[in-house]
Amino acid sequence: MSDAVTAEELRKSYPGGVRALDGLTLTVRAGEVFGLLGPNGAGKSSTVKILTTLARPDSGRATVAGHDVLRHPERVRREIGVVPQRSALDPMASGRDNLTLQGRIFGVRGKALTRRVDELLDRFGLAEAAGRTVRGWSGGMQRRLDVALALVHKPGVLFLDEPTTGLDPEGRAEMWTEIGRLAADESMAILLTTHYLDEADRLAGRLAIVDGGKIVTEGTPEQLKGELRGDAVHLELRQPPDEPRARQAISHVAGLREVALEGRTLSARADDGAAAVPAALAALESAGIGVATVTVARPSLDDVYLRHAGRRFAA
Amino acid sequence: MTTLLTHTYWMTNRRLKVLIKQPAFVVIMLVQPAIWLFLFGNLFRRVVELPGFGGGDYLDYIVPGVVAMTAVSSSMWSGMGVLEEIERGTMNRLLTTPVARGAIMNALVMEQVLSLTVQVAAVILLGLAAGASYPGGVAGLLVLLIAALLLGTVFSALSNTVGMLARQRETIIGINTMLLLPLTFLSSAFMASSLMPSWMRTIADWNPVNWALDAARAAMTASPDWGVVLSRGAWLLGLAVVMLVLSTRTFRAYQKSV
Incomplete structure (x- = not known):
């Protein structure tokens, strides 16, 4: 047909x-x-x-x-x-x-x-x-x-x-x-x-x-969703951070990739989200960046959108 | 062609069903020409006494004038219907169906033409009640009606064209306010052409409102001049067809901007 x-x-x-x-x-x-x-x-x-x-x-x-x-x-x-x-x-x-x-x-x-x-x-x-x-x-x-x-x-x-x-x-x-x-x-x-x-x-x-x-x-x-390997990690920061500083801090955390920062939201991808969170928190705290909330999620279409359109889906 | 006619029928039917659900509108539609007949009939009653007017009864004289003015003034709001269809989304819905494009426009014109028929009949009957005489008889009145409907078609289609292209109420209101009185008074509606300054008469020769009045007046006398009736009728018909075609062509422009 x-x-x-x-x-x-x-x-x-x-x-x-x-x-x-x-x-x-x-x-x-x-x-x-x-x-x-x-x-x-x-x-x-x-x-x-x-x-x-x-x-x-x-x-x-x-x-x-x-x-x-x-x-x-x-x-x-x-x-x-x-x-x-x-x-x-x-x-x-x-x-x-x-x-x-x-x-x-x-x-x-x-x-x-x-x-x-x-x-x-x-x-x-x-x-x-x-x-x-x-x-x-x-x-x-x-x-x-x-x-x-x-x-x-x-x-x-x-x-x-x-x-x-x-x-x-x-x-x-x-x-x-x-x-x-x-x-x-x-x-x-x-x-x-x-x-x-x-x-x-x-x-x-x-x-x-x-x-x-x-x-x-x-x-x-x-x-x-399958194209996105691993879990989505979203960190809601207390304040909009100084971008280079936040990136610098997070770049040393093993297992985190595709880091994206938008406003107060820092998103990244990890093979094992649960394992990466403590290290990420520690790295940010030591750089003086406070974290308000943390979520770890299986990939959603929202993540697909973020990856391909380069920003979070805001309808 | 049969598709266009069938679709025009259904589309007209659709609009009329809505029209008759608005009784207030129908009443206003009938009251307005009655007011004009009363106002102008009394205000200008004595102009027939002016040398060169030709005498007679002024009421007899202004019945076609009020009919022509009504034809123009009602029909030129037709474009509001276009805007209503666009704003409601019904225009776009119809355009994605196989409905004949011309039928959408023609239906808006038919709506005007049918309400105008009622208005013209009302003016004729009111005139009769007030003592007007129609020496041309039924044939004369029929010509008056047809001339008015052609005139209505011209201005309805023009208004639809403006509505499709400008897509703004203000534009239609502006154009109507600007056009109605000059069109009416640059014609023999209320004053004999022979008493106009010559430059006005020259303009009036090109005024479709005047064509309609020439045709109607020629047919409404005791000895009708059918040559004038036919020539003015043909001009009006030609212009009406041109305007209808033009209004349907606007869909191309609409397609580019939608």
Whole structure:
């Protein structure tokens, strides 16, 4: 089977000289959930806008469901479902009207349309509210309707642009369950963007970290975490330290590598974290640098991000 | 082409369902032209006595004038609908579906055209109630309606174009405030062209509002001049088509800046 999405060397700048994409390349395989992880402004949304035919890149090529997004945008549009970053419903229309119109646009008609709309309302727990105008719905319900809208025509490729941003914990949990169910449907590929590490870790089969408009690394969450040998050691210092002095002190500690200092946080990697901590503490104390807290952790996606983007993930 | 028509139908339907849920708006829409008819009708009542105006009843004279002014003033807010769609995210959602691009724009125009039809009917009936006479009969009134709808299409599509390109409420408000009165008074809406200074008349010749009024007035007399009706009608239709095409072309610019 061919790839669901390919993007090659996408570049895009906005008026005013802001460079959103700087040679982004990615591939989403048929049937998989591909996570695009990165902080705000990294280029996730620009990528989605180009792949969903909303925006045009300055250069580069992209295909979705086998169709070139620049040469045949109308073919791409028939194949995709899009859940935008911000909810995009007709607030004065009922849930049913929203769904029905979306279905009509995709050429679903008559009984088939009624059946599909009912099916989606049921599935997303919206049947009871279906007749009421969407304006009065809760944020979580509106978000579920956004997803239902994207699915009305059974798309081959689904774009979920930060689907849980702005949801409360309960709404997020529901959305995760729903995306998990969608992922089980192997006839549909999903491109999920998120700035939540835990979300990407949990939902994506494969993921890419995007930073500064390009992909800095990609793989399965396990691969990415596995690339980092050993434990992550984080030391929270009492005060922002004098950088050379702190580095100097810590460099003598055996078993610590990849030392990074950001503000009051000193991060490093160690084959055996527990063994390295006492030595590190002693070295810092003797250099006059007080340590407030120490954590030792197995590698997380946060660490992957730190390693590839060169700074801590701050969403 | 059938896709464009079907999609325009569904998109218009979508907007009208929202419109009728705002009864206050519908009432204001009808009250405004009534106020103009009353104000201008009384204020300028005696201008018909001016030598060269041609006499007659001023109420008869300003019914088409109020209709034309209403057509311009309501339709030129159409771009606000564009901004609303963009801000709600519905514009982007629609643009990622196969919906005909033209249908999105045409629906906004159709919304104006349909509300304008109600407004024009209201003005005609109010005029009748106040004692206006329409010697051109139904045919004349029909021409008045069609001319108003074409005029509405021109200004609605223009406003949509501005909305898509500028994407700022202030721009639309500014342009409308600037244009409405000059467009109205550089036409025969409330004052006979023959009484305008000649430079004004020259400008009025290029004013689509005046084209609509020429056509309507020519058809609303006892002996209609169909040549004028057809020529002015054709100009209006041509301009309306140009503006519609232009408004749809703005999606290209939008795609670059989104």
